[in-house]
Amino acid sequence: MLYYRKVLELHEEGVSLRGIASSTGNSRQKVTEIIQRAKKKGLVCPLDDDMTDQWIEEFLYPEKALEALGRQPLNFELIHEELAKPNVTLSLLHHEYEAECRLNHKIPYSYRSFVRHYSRYAEKYKATLRIRRKPGEIMEVDWAGSTASVIDRDTGEKIKAYLFIATLPCSQLSYAEATFSMNLRSWITAHRHAYEYFGGVTQIVVPDNLKTGVTRHTARELVLNPVYKEMADYYHTVVMPARVRTPHDKANVEGSVGILSTWILAALRNTLCFSLDELNQAVLEKLEEFNKRPFTRKKGSRSLAFEEEEKFALSPLPYPPYKMSEWKTVRVRPDYHISVESMFYSVPYEYINRQIEVKLSDDLVEIFFNHMRIASHPRLYGKFGQLSTLRDHMPEHHRLYVDQTLETAQDWAEGIGSATVRLVRYILATYQTEKQALQVIFSFKKLERRYSKYEIERACKTAFSITERPTVKILQTILKNHKKSDAEQERKRQNESNNDSYGFTRGASYYGGKDEQ
Known part of the structure; x- marks a missing residue:
């Protein structure tokens, strides 16, 4: 040797x-x-x-x-x-x-x-045995059965806090975080923090069949909560819930729940925390001790096993981190707006009375119909009743009203003629408030739907020849009279034209007779 x-x-x-x-x-x-x-x-x-x-x-x-x-x-x-x-x-x-x-x-x-x-x-x-679990393949997640508590500074009341636990079965590295609720937002946020703690993403996530993550799970059908599925898609991972009443499908996290309940929750039983951040700081310290604690039957620790045997296999974290979205189903109101948390957002007016889906994130509101996005708005915060309205979503007559400004009114008048410009300037100078004047001009502009630019310009000239204070009502009357007068003159011209026109007449000689002298 x-x-x-x-x-x-x-x-x-x-x-x-x-x-x-x-x-x-x-x-x-x-x-x-x-x-x-x-x-x-x-x-x-x-x-x-x-x-x-x-x-x-x-x-x-x-x-x-x-x-x-x-x-x-x-x-x-x-x-x-x-x-x-x-x-x-x-x-x-x-x-x-x-x-x-x-x-x-x-x-x-x-x-x-x-x-x-x-x-x-x-x-x-080796730190890990790769027969049953591959590195970077699975992350098992669950809520601990035991709870921690935070003390309210004002009342001294104990507020219950729930412990989220995530475990990598290959290296046995675990993550834990306390939250005040087990709702969807807490569930998604804890997943995001777990990925950040591990420094990467596994191929598969194995949760329990809790209602916040899994809508329906049968032998033939698996329906995930849309937000949970969206988070999984964002991190390029797959959610595979454990089978119903089959705890060995996620045996590692089940075991970690019991161990961490001892090494974290029980260890903190005499520690007083007055905020959730303070509690999570204490949880993190105990978690680090747990992960660095030497294995009983082999060399190394969970942290060492992760660094040497599993970290390389994790997929990189996407940037930026996932921002949680919430889905709601609402109906479009007759004013082509939807109401979301007492704020109002417009959609194309063609979808009035339709049922649509709304995706809410921290800074964006996205609106879908039949899985197709039809509108998006920055999310509104603050005073209730605020509106976010896009011009393209309005019917045409609403756009005309919204587009009313001093500049657009004058530009429109200049496109018709000098008499129209004079009338618009007269209206702007006559009314005390700009809003009233623009409403009158808007009524004036609607006449263009029935009359040509020539007719409007001629009516304005006539109005100023009659009075120094013309109104839209006077203009409407003049336009009707002109229209009626033009129609009568046109009929008269047609009648005269019919009377003055004769066909070719054959004389008597054509028929063998003699023309009379």
């Missing part, structure tokens, strides 16, 4: 590779290999007394023990790395191992022995 211990100790003392090789009788290549393997596996000096040459050889070269039995050696490091990849199983790796044995004319291990040897290796040298 090689002098593994001596090689590592001489290297720690700073002896050159040539000197170590000369002292131990090994080649420099072998000495370099031993030093590199020890560095990779974290074996550093000073060494414990029980770390004999045989122990170090089994630690650095576990496959040598198998080679002695005449079997094809197992590359445990490669098996452990491959198991971290999606959809790779021990069954597949054993099949590939058997194919390699046939090519090398070696005797393979049976599947049971293959699994047993890997399990022994992983339990002894």
Whole structure:
């Protein structure tokens, strides 16, 4: 057997590779290999007394023990790395191992022995055992059955606080957070904070069948709460609730609930907290102690197992963090607005009396009809009854009214003629308030629906020839009279035209007679 211990100790003392090789009788290549393997596996000096040459050889070269039995050696490091990849199983790796044995004319291990040897290796040298859970695959979430409390500074009353728990089954790393409610907003916010604590996102989330997250879960149908599903889509993860009355589907978080109830809630039983932030700070301190606490039956801790064996497999966090949205179903009012929390938002007037869906976020209101977005508004806060109205949502006659300003009124008059401009200026100068004047001009502009620009300009000239104080009522009368007069003149011209026009008349000679002289 090689002098593994001596090689590592001489290297720690700073002896050159040539000197170590000369002292131990090994080649420099072998000495370099031993030093590199020890560095990779974290074996550093000073060494414990029980770390004999045989122990170090089994630690650095576990496959040598198998080679002695005449079997094809197992590359445990490669098996452990491959198991971290999606959809790779021990069954597949054993099949590939058997194919390699046939090519090398070696005797393979049976599947049971293959699994047993890997399990022994992983339990002894690795932070996680990847047979059942892959790193970065699942996050299990639940509410703890026990509760904490916050003391009201004014009344001294104890306010109940609920503990949210999330666990990564592979490394057993956990996250905990206290909230005043178990409603949807608290549920979504706790998920977001859990992802930020872990520094990444798992492929799957396994919750219980609580009503805030799961609307309906049967053997044939799974209906998630729309907000919960939206959050999962934003983080590119999949929600797979545990089966009804099947707690072993999320056994890790169930176990963590009991353990964290002891290490956090019970540990804080004599701690007085006067705010939720103060309580969560205390929870975080106990959580860090729990995650860094050494395992009982193997080396390392949950934090170490996560850093070494699982963190690399998490998907990166999207930016910016998810902002929770709330969905509501409302009916469009006759004034083409919807009422949401005593604020009013417009939609296209074609959807009046239709039932639509509203998505509410902290800063945006989005409106959908048949899953198609038809409008969006910045969310209104403050005094009740505020309106957010878009011009494009209005009927045409409403747009005309809203568009009334001094500038638009004058521009419209200039587009018709000088007499119209004179009348508009007269109206603006006559009324005491601008709003009254614009309402009168709006009534004036509506005449353009029935009369041409020429007729309006002519009527304005006539109005000023009759009176120095024309009104819209006078203008309407003049337009009607002009219209009636124009129609009578047109009929008269047609009658005269019919009387003056004669057809070709054949004379008597045409019929063989004589024309009268």
